Amino acid sequence: MNKFLFFLFSTLCILSSCSDINNNNVNYDNTNDSLNLVRYARNFKIYPYDSGYKLVIANNFSSSKEFFLFNDSVEIPEELTEKQVIKTPINSAIAFSSTQWSVFQKLNELDRVKGILESNYTKNEEILSLVSEGKILDVGMSTNVNAEKIIHLNADLILYTPYPSTDYSNLEELCGATMMPFPDYLESHPLGRAEWLKVVGLLCGREKETNQWFDSIASRYETLKEITSELRDKPSVFSDLPFENQWYVPGGHSYIAKIFNDAGADYIWKDNESTGSLHIDAESVLLKAKNADYWRVINSYDEPFTYDKLERENELYSLFDAFKERNLLVCNVRECGYFEQSQYEPDILLADFIYHFHPELLENEWENYTPKYFKRLVK
Secondary structure, eight states, X not given: OOHHHHHHHHHHHHHTTSOOTTSTTSXXXXXXXXXXXXXXXXXXEEEEETTEEEEEEEETTTEEEEEEEXXXXXXXXXXXXXXXXXXXXXXXXXXXXXXXXXXXXXXXXXXXXXXXXXXXXXXXXXXXXXXXXXXXXXXXXTTEEXXXXXXXXXXXXXXXXXXXXXXXXXXXXXXXXXXXXXXXXXXXXXXXXXXXXXXXXXXXXXXHHHHHHHHHHHHHHHHHHHHTTTOOOOOEEEEOOEETTEEEEEOXXXXXXHHHHHTTOEETTTTOOOSSEEEEEHHHHHHHHTTOSEEEEEEOOSSOOOHHHHHHHOGGGGGSHHHHTTOEEEEETTTSOHHHHGGGOHHHHHHHHHHHHOGGGOOGGGTTOOOSSOEEOOO
């Protein structure tokens, strides 16, 4: 498995337990919450403000940043002279994460994106083509951005992911662009992560469409969740592969644990209260998950991923019942846009797992469903 992708995935799991804007440590905002237009997400809020919007986003785990967004034709209220005001739709943006530029792409607004990070880790053909043509510039790695390229692009806005170990404050001083944090990975609710599409919708002046898009996602998700709500017979499931003998398993209150539960499964670590990941040695995982019915795996193998290959890699794997019964549910990120797209398709992710755990429950529009991300490994 590509070590960088594994490290990235594990890091996101760990960091997702760090904070949210409802945490008491965060100096957030005193606007009347009854006016908040956000339903599930906990790390940003949107309020109507005059003829525009006030957007408040968690930043750096201890503070928040606020922005005021107005259509380009609207006169800016005088009291906002010293505030960060964004005229919409924006002309140009740099998106540090694939979960940011993928919304622009979905909205057919990709021409507004002038720069991205780490294009060598995406398989998205449109993005790779635009990078090859020079219409989108690769501006480096998340840990080592190229300031000269960013200054050259002269973008209106930079969307960045506020990890604890990164500091992009110098970029704001150097390039003069508005820096907007995008801590979507901190959301522990699947619909909370998906709701971040509303932020990009505001930036593009497409808030009505993105609100409708999100409402349809939420409706499908809640409908699927309801069909498993009365189940008593739930198959057990555990997740992921070890890295250097450490297993980074999702916490019991994490994003993926929530999806397992809503899909009618009994997650092995459901009683753990972490929203991030747990570091557990492989032998301890074997003791707890040996008899689990299913095993969910994300990988990025170039060559065919098989049970034989897994056993050759680590004989421990063959001791799990899910391995013996050929019940591995596998997503190869090289074959689908999991990291780019699945965040905005939690209904599809949920349907994938219901298909495997309780296929008899999928009816109506889901009756002939074929899993998109997670498929049962047969050989």
